[in-house]
Amino acid sequence: MLNETTIEVRGVRLNMRRGGAGAPLLFLHGAQGYAGSGPALEMLARRFEVLAPDHPGFGRSDVPDWLDDVPDLAFFYLDLLDALGLERAAVVGHSLGGWIALEMAVRSTRRIKGLVLAAPAGIRIAGVPRADMFICTPDELARLLFAGDGWKAWTEEQQAGPDALDIIDKNRFAAAKFCWQPRLFDPKLEKWLHRIDRPTRILWGEEDRIIPPAYGRRLVELIPAASLALIPRAGHLLPVEAPDRFADETQRFIAGIAS
Amino acid sequence: MKVLFFHLMPYAYLDLNYQEKYKTDWVVLPNTYFDPVKGHELYNRYLDELELAAELGFDGVSVNEHHQNAYGLMPSPVVMASALARRTKTAKIAILGNAFGLREHPLTLAEEHAMIDVLTGGRLISGMVRGIGAEYFSFGANPAFSHARFQEAHDLVIQAWTRPGPFAFEGRHYNFEYVNVWPRPYQQPHPPIWCPSLGSTETVEWASHKSRRYVYIQNFSPVAAVIRYLNMYRQMAERTHGYTASSHQIGWAAPIYVAKSDEEAVAEARPHIEALFTKFLTLPFEMLFPPGYLSMQSLKGMRAVRRPAIQGGKVSIEGLMETGIFLCGSPDTVRRKLIESHHALGFQNFLAVLQFATLPRALTEKNVTLFAREVLPALQALTDKDYAGMAEAAAE
Numbered sequence: 001m002l003n004e005t006t007i008e009v010r011g012v013r014l015n016m017r018r019g020g021a022g023a024p025l026l027f028l029h030g031a032q033g034y035a036g037s038g039p040a041l042e043m044l045a046r047r048f049e050v051l052a053p054d055h056p057g058f059g060r061s062d063v064p065d066w067l068d069d070v071p072d073l074a075f076f077y078l079d080l081l082d083a084l085g086l087e088r089a090a091v092v093g094h095s096l097g098g099w100i101a102l103e104m105a106v107r108s109t110r111r112i113k114g115l116v117l118a119a120p121a122g123i124r125i126a127g128v129p130r131a132d133m134f135i136c137t138p139d140e141l142a143r144l145l146f147a148g149d150g151w152k153a154w155t156e157e158q159q160a161g162p163d164a165l166d167i168i169d170k171n172r173f174a175a176a177k178f179c180w181q182p183r184l185f186d187p188k189l190e191k192w193l194h195r196i197d198r199p200t201r202i203l204w205g206e207e208d209r210i211i212p213p214a215y216g217r218r219l220v221e222l223i224p225a226a227s228l229a230l231i232p233r234a235g236h237l238l239p240v241e242a243p244d245r246f247a248d249e250t251q252r253f254i255a256g257i258a259s
Numbered sequence: 260m261k262v263l264f265f266h267l268m269p270y271a272y273l274d275l276n277y278q279e280k281y282k283t284d285w286v287v288l289p290n291t292y293f294d295p296v297k298g299h300e301l302y303n304r305y306l307d308e309l310e311l312a313a314e315l316g317f318d319g320v321s322v323n324e325h326h327q328n329a330y331g332l333m334p335s336p337v338v339m340a341s342a343l344a345r346r347t348k349t350a351k352i353a354i355l356g357n358a359f360g361l362r363e364h365p366l367t368l369a370e371e372h373a374m375i376d377v378l379t380g381g382r383l384i385s386g387m388v389r390g391i392g393a394e395y396f397s398f399g400a401n402p403a404f405s406h407a408r409f410q411e412a413h414d415l416v417i418q419a420w421t422r423p424g425p426f427a428f429e430g431r432h433y434n435f436e437y438v439n440v441w442p443r444p445y446q447q448p449h450p451p452i453w454c455p456s457l458g459s460t461e462t463v464e465w466a467s468h469k470s471r472r473y474v475y476i477q478n479f480s481p482v483a484a485v486i487r488y489l490n491m492y493r494q495m496a497e498r499t500h501g502y503t504a505s506s507h508q509i510g511w512a513a514p515i516y517v518a519k520s521d522e523e524a525v526a527e528a529r530p531h532i533e534a535l536f537t538k539f540l541t542l543p544f545e546m547l548f549p550p551g552y553l554s555m556q557s558l559k560g561m562r563a564v565r566r567p568a569i570q571g572g573k574v575s576i577e578g579l580m581e582t583g584i585f586l587c588g589s590p591d592t593v594r595r596k597l598i599e600s601h602h603a604l605g606f607q608n609f610l611a612v613l614q615f616a617t618l619p620r621a622l623t624e625k626n627v628t629l630f631a632r633e634v635l636p637a638l639q640a641l642t643d644k645d646y647a648g649m650a651e652a653a654a655e
Contacts (some may be wrong), residue, residue, distance in 0.1 A: 068404075135286075135396060135545055167557050172550035177403035180395075180549075 005007040015060035016053040022044025029099030031175035042245035057174030063215035074103030088113040106192040106245035147207035147235035195221040200226040204233030263319035264312035265610035270329040284329040315631035319351030326397040356386020360408035381445040403551030418451040482583030510608025535616035536574040590633030605646030
């Protein structure tokens with residue numbers, strides 16, 4: 001149902017999966033890209049018009065030199081919403097994508113209907129460590145990303161295809177550029193989270209070993225209209241490991257927002 | 260040829276069983292493995308060894324920078340270069356190198372190098388490096404900006420040394436309103452710049468540029484890589500940058516051990532050189548090449564070799580000698596090998612790593628003394644007349 005298309009925003013060509021029918025939903029992927037996300041996106045596309053770009057620097061999108069931190073990506077995606085002329089988009093972000101969504105929402109919620117954030121990065125709680133995706137071997141990281149043994153199939157899918165290894169390297173490069181220092185957070189984000197004036201649903205795998213669920217509880221305290229759902233038997237790659245719960249939570253939450 | 264003694268200053272008392280708990284002695288090995296009392300002894304011993312080399316006629320002594328590891332105990336080589344400054348009289352002092360781009364304030368290093376240069380009356384050689392990948396974990400520096408910051412830090416430092424201050428530096432990564440470094444370096448326009456590398460086309464291309472002509476040093480490499488990159492330097496100068504590079508613009512750094520006979524040298528060096536590669540230089544791929552440290556193109560090239568890591572396990576002294584990473588034997592053997600390599604490559608700088616890993620004081624002093632007496636004079640006598648030239652050497 002989803003087709004890969006190209007859209008150009010501010011001179012950057014983005015590769016974007018697009019499809020489905022219904023209200024618009026912008027999906028912002030995590031640092032690992034789209035491997036394993038197909039089922040979750042297809043489920044969302046039954047209810048929404050899904051727009052799922054590769055972030056600048058990731059996947060098959062351009063690598064613009066002038067976008068060099070997550071706040072830049074946030075402004076860039078606000079420009080994308082403007083360019084598409086969307087009035088009330090649901091913004092759904094996973095991990096790095098959740099961080100981008102938070103940075104967008106503190107800047108402007110004018111075109112945002114509501115937010116669904118799966119294990120978003122973006123803040124730091126002193127004394128509550130997260131795993132370092134960069135120091136792990138690929139095998140160690142894959143195991144850490146999942147609660148169960150889904151990492152095996154995920155690794156296979158990630159490495160399948162003629163340019164799969166190029167994309168893994170490209171994604172790692174981009175992830176480092178945007179997340180390396182300070183690692184996975186923006187020191188300025190936390191103090192502006194009160195500006196988010198749209199309903200926000202935060203989803204977290206109970207067994208997330210990359211960013212522990214304590215981060216979800218903290219975000220709920222900081223964002224005015226936020227609630228948290230903990231998903232049992234799921235790790236950090238929530239949309240991959242628990243696609244039904246992820247899609248179901250997202251669909252019900254967005255549908256429940258009064259228009 | 261100029262010959263320097265290059266010291267890494269390893270933590271020779273490293274508990275070699277650490278791998279039962281930790282996979283590398285870089286970044287993650289707890290610093291409780293370091294005993295400051297033993298460190299005190301080692302620092303002073305290593306400085307003695309470098310001073311001995313200076314007395315015995317080496318052209319220079321050399322130190323370098325690494326962080327948070329047992330392989331090299333010099334997070335600040337400036338400290339060691341300063342200690343050597345007053346205890347040596349004529350030897351060059353080479354910092355090979357400092358990672359200027361790892362710093363938020365590269366000017367502090369520009370100031371310190373200028374101080375040493377003034378203090379020594381112009382004996383400093385300034386090495387500029389990006390730092391190896393592990394450094395980006397230790398320093399929290401973003402490897403994705405490694406090349407860009409290295410180049411911008413270089414521009415800043417060269418300007419700070421050569422442009423009358425104060426001036427404003429307006430960069431992407433560095434911005435300073437007042438650049439006005441006191442003291443200015445003793446050597447004019449600035450100390451020689453050397454670029455040590457484990458082998459990088461980008462570094463060769465950058466160092467050999469007509470506007471820079473920096474000395475490129477191939478470090479710790481199989482002979483095949485030494486040949487490849489040193490010849491690449493000459494070719495790039497000729498074909499890409501449009502000038503003929505001097506043999507003084509290239510060099511080679513290698514661990515060396517000499518003893519009375521080949522057999523004795525191998526027997527004495529074996530546990531120490533094998534420990535260097537299996538216990539001290541243990542860098543998993545992720546630490547060696549964090550994302551962005553290599554260009555996408557270089558990374559793709561690496562993939563052909565299936566995720567290389569500098570990680571031992573089954574390293575043998577025989578293998579290291581066969582590939583030419585390690586030069587070991589009687590003075591005759593080692594001298595002959597170096598003269599042969601010089602004949603083929605013509606490098607006019609050589610860095611002898613005469614202490615490595617656990618090599619103890621007595622063997623190090625013996626190595627330094629024997630090398631100085633039996634090998635050094637023959638190397639120092641080598642000039643371009645002994646170099647076959649690239650085409651001739653390749654044809655032989």
